[in-house]
Amino acid sequence: MFYYEIVCCSCRQKFRVYEGSLKYKLYKERTNKVFHCEDCNSKIRMDAIKNFFRYLN
Template sequence: MFYYEVLCYNCKKTFKVYEGSQKYKQAKENNIKVFCCEDCDHRIRMEAIKNFF
Protein backbone atom coordinates (compact mmCIF):
# COMPACT_ATOMS: atom_id res chain seq x y z
CA MET A 1 0.00 0.00 0.00
CA PHE A 2 1.30 3.43 -0.94
CA TYR A 3 1.46 6.22 1.56
CA TYR A 4 3.11 9.55 2.26
CA GLU A 5 4.76 10.53 5.49
CA VAL A 6 3.44 13.95 6.38
CA LEU A 7 3.76 16.31 9.29
CA CYS A 8 0.95 17.45 11.55
CA TYR A 9 1.07 21.22 11.88
CA ASN A 10 -0.70 21.07 15.20
CA CYS A 11 1.16 18.47 17.28
CA LYS A 12 4.27 18.36 15.04
CA LYS A 13 4.17 14.59 14.77
CA THR A 14 4.66 12.74 11.54
CA PHE A 15 1.93 10.43 10.41
CA LYS A 16 1.03 8.45 7.33
CA VAL A 17 -1.65 9.20 4.81
CA TYR A 18 -2.63 6.17 2.81
CA GLU A 19 -3.55 5.78 -0.80
CA GLY A 20 -7.26 6.32 -1.38
CA SER A 21 -7.67 8.91 1.35
CA GLN A 22 -8.46 12.56 0.72
CA LYS A 23 -5.21 13.69 2.30
CA TYR A 24 -3.15 11.36 0.13
CA LYS A 25 -4.76 12.86 -2.94
CA GLN A 26 -4.00 16.38 -1.74
CA ALA A 27 -0.42 15.44 -0.90
CA LYS A 28 0.07 13.94 -4.33
CA GLU A 29 -1.65 16.56 -6.44
CA ASN A 30 -0.60 19.67 -4.56
CA ASN A 31 2.63 18.33 -3.11
CA ILE A 32 1.48 19.21 0.40
CA LYS A 33 3.44 17.61 3.20
CA VAL A 34 1.87 19.32 6.19
CA PHE A 35 -1.54 18.27 7.41
CA CYS A 36 -3.61 17.89 10.52
CA CYS A 37 -3.52 14.35 11.93
CA GLU A 38 -6.62 12.37 12.87
CA ASP A 39 -6.20 13.06 16.59
CA CYS A 40 -5.90 16.81 16.16
CA ASP A 41 -8.63 16.80 13.55
CA HIS A 42 -10.90 15.17 16.08
CA ARG A 43 -9.81 17.46 18.90
CA ILE A 44 -10.30 20.60 16.81
CA ARG A 45 -13.75 19.42 15.82
CA MET A 46 -14.68 18.75 19.45
CA GLU A 47 -13.38 22.17 20.47
CA ALA A 48 -15.43 23.80 17.73
CA ILE A 49 -18.55 22.03 18.95
CA LYS A 50 -17.84 23.04 22.53
CA ASN A 51 -17.40 26.67 21.53
CA PHE A 52 -20.57 26.57 19.51
CA PHE A 53 -22.77 25.72 22.48
Protein backbone atom coordinates in the same frame (compact mmCIF):
# COMPACT_ATOMS: atom_id res chain seq x y z
CA MET B 1 0.28 0.11 -0.67
CA PHE B 2 1.57 3.63 -1.27
CA TYR B 3 1.63 6.33 1.40
CA TYR B 4 3.13 9.70 2.26
CA GLU B 5 4.61 10.60 5.63
CA ILE B 6 3.40 14.06 6.61
CA VAL B 7 4.26 16.19 9.64
CA CYS B 8 1.23 17.30 11.66
CA CYS B 9 0.91 21.06 11.92
CA SER B 10 -0.24 20.97 15.56
CA CYS B 11 1.77 18.28 17.36
CA ARG B 12 4.70 18.06 14.89
CA GLN B 13 4.59 14.26 14.76
CA LYS B 14 4.83 12.27 11.56
CA PHE B 15 1.78 10.36 10.38
CA ARG B 16 1.02 8.33 7.30
CA VAL B 17 -1.55 9.15 4.66
CA TYR B 18 -2.44 6.06 2.64
CA GLU B 19 -3.43 5.85 -0.99
CA GLY B 20 -7.17 6.09 -1.55
CA SER B 21 -7.89 8.46 1.33
CA LEU B 22 -9.04 12.04 0.95
CA LYS B 23 -5.93 13.44 2.67
CA TYR B 24 -3.72 11.50 0.24
CA LYS B 25 -5.50 13.07 -2.70
CA LEU B 26 -5.30 16.57 -1.20
CA TYR B 27 -1.61 16.16 -0.39
CA LYS B 28 -0.85 14.94 -3.88
CA GLU B 29 -2.64 17.91 -5.45
CA ARG B 30 -1.22 20.60 -3.12
CA THR B 31 1.89 19.82 -1.11
CA ASN B 32 1.93 23.19 0.68
CA LYS B 33 -1.43 22.71 2.44
CA VAL B 34 -1.56 22.38 6.23
CA PHE B 35 -2.39 18.88 7.51
CA HIS B 36 -3.33 17.51 10.93
CA CYS B 37 -3.15 13.94 12.27
CA GLU B 38 -6.35 12.17 13.29
CA ASP B 39 -5.92 12.96 17.00
CA CYS B 40 -5.38 16.67 16.45
CA ASN B 41 -8.14 16.77 13.85
CA SER B 42 -10.67 15.31 16.30
CA LYS B 43 -9.55 17.72 19.07
CA ILE B 44 -9.94 20.72 16.76
CA ARG B 45 -13.36 19.47 15.64
CA MET B 46 -14.59 18.95 19.22
CA ASP B 47 -13.40 22.42 20.28
CA ALA B 48 -15.25 23.96 17.33
CA ILE B 49 -18.45 22.09 18.24
CA LYS B 50 -18.20 23.17 21.90
CA ASN B 51 -17.66 26.81 20.93
CA PHE B 52 -20.56 26.71 18.48
CA PHE B 53 -23.01 25.50 21.12
CA ARG B 54 -21.63 27.96 23.67
CA TYR B 55 -22.71 30.92 21.54
CA LEU B 56 -26.18 29.54 20.76
CA ASN B 57 -27.40 30.16 24.30
